[in-house]
Amino acid sequence: MTASPRDPLLTAARILIVIAMVLAIIVGTLMVVLLPVMIVGQEAILKELAAETGKTLDWQTTAAIQAILILVAIMASIAYHWLRDLRRVIDSVGMGDPFVPENADRLAHMGWLTVAIEALSIPVGGIGQWLAATIKDATSDFGLSLGGILLALVLFILARVFREGAAMRSELEGTV
Amino acid sequence: MPISVKLDELLYQRRMTLTELAEKVDITLANLSILKTGKAKAVRFSTLEAICRELDCQPGDLLGYDAE
Numbered sequence: 509m510t511a512s513p514r515d516p517l518l519t520a521a522r523i524l525i526v527i528a529m530v531l532a533i534i535v536g537t538l539m540v541v542l543l544p545v546m547i548v549g550q551e552a553i554l555k556e557l558a559a560e561t562g563k564t565l566d567w568q569t570t571a572a573i574q575a576i577l578i579l580v581a582i583m584a585s586i587a588y589h590w591l592r593d594l595r596r597v598i599d600s601v602g603m604g605d606p607f608v609p610e611n612a613d614r615l616a617h618m619g620w621l622t623v624a625i626e627a628l629s630i631p632v633g634g635i636g637q638w639l640a641a642t643i644k645d646a647t648s649d650f651g652l653s654l655g656g657i658l659l660a661l662v663l664f665i666l667a668r669v670f671r672e673g674a675a676m677r678s679e680l681e682g683t684v
Numbered sequence: 685m686p687i688s689v690k691l692d693e694l695l696y697q698r699r700m701t702l703t704e705l706a707e708k709v710d711i712t713l714a715n716l717s718i719l720k721t722g723k724a725k726a727v728r729f730s731t732l733e734a735i736c737r738e739l740d741c742q743p744g745d746l747l748g749y750d751a752e
Binding site: 677680681682683684 | 718
């Protein structure tokens with residue numbers, strides 16, 4: 509059974525994924541570009557922040573911002589790979605051949621990428637909270653999420669489902 | 685594989701072509717060809733039933749077992 513190439517659900521999913529992939533590239537590139545700017549203009553940024561907040565800020569503040577830039581760049585790269593895997597799974601659905609071992613591998617890969625993003629969320633959340641409190645007496649809600657953990661679990665289970673499906677399909681091949 | 689498919693012989697005896705059988709049993713010519721050439725890994729009961737009905741034979745007439 510081949511899904512129509514004009515299947516509205518698949519088309520909408522593809523469009524959304526491409527947009528999200530472009531956003532991930534933009535965010536990742538922005539972080540990579542901002543990092544050397546932060547390092548070079550460290551003194552000026554500290555002065556400006558100090559003037560804005562009225563607080564004395566030291567090298568720890570810029571180090572924290574740089575750490576967040578690096579971590580967010582890594583997260584954007586992980587998100588890009590996650591979306592690329594999802595697009596390939598959707599493409600295989602469009603071609604009417606989703607129950608293949610490659611999709612099981614992709615889903616398991618996506619599960620590990622989700623775990624990686626969740627793991628990175630912890631230091632990003634921690635540093636973000638510290639920065640928010642240091643600079644503006646604010647809070648940051650970035651951190652580990654139950655939704656992310658559930659998503660990873662669902663992906664690992666779906667990977668198993670697809671592996672079973674691929675095995676069953678392979679058994680059916682050659683059946684007349 | 686020690687299982688042999690004797691579709692060729694049965695078709696010859698009934699003076700029927702594979703294409704004609706494919707039309708009668710509603711199975712694609714490609715799939716029947718896979719069965720005829722012994723490349724099939726499994727045969728559905730529904731396929732056996734349809735072939736036996738059209739060729740007026742028993743499943744044993746269609747399949748053989750050769751230990752060597």
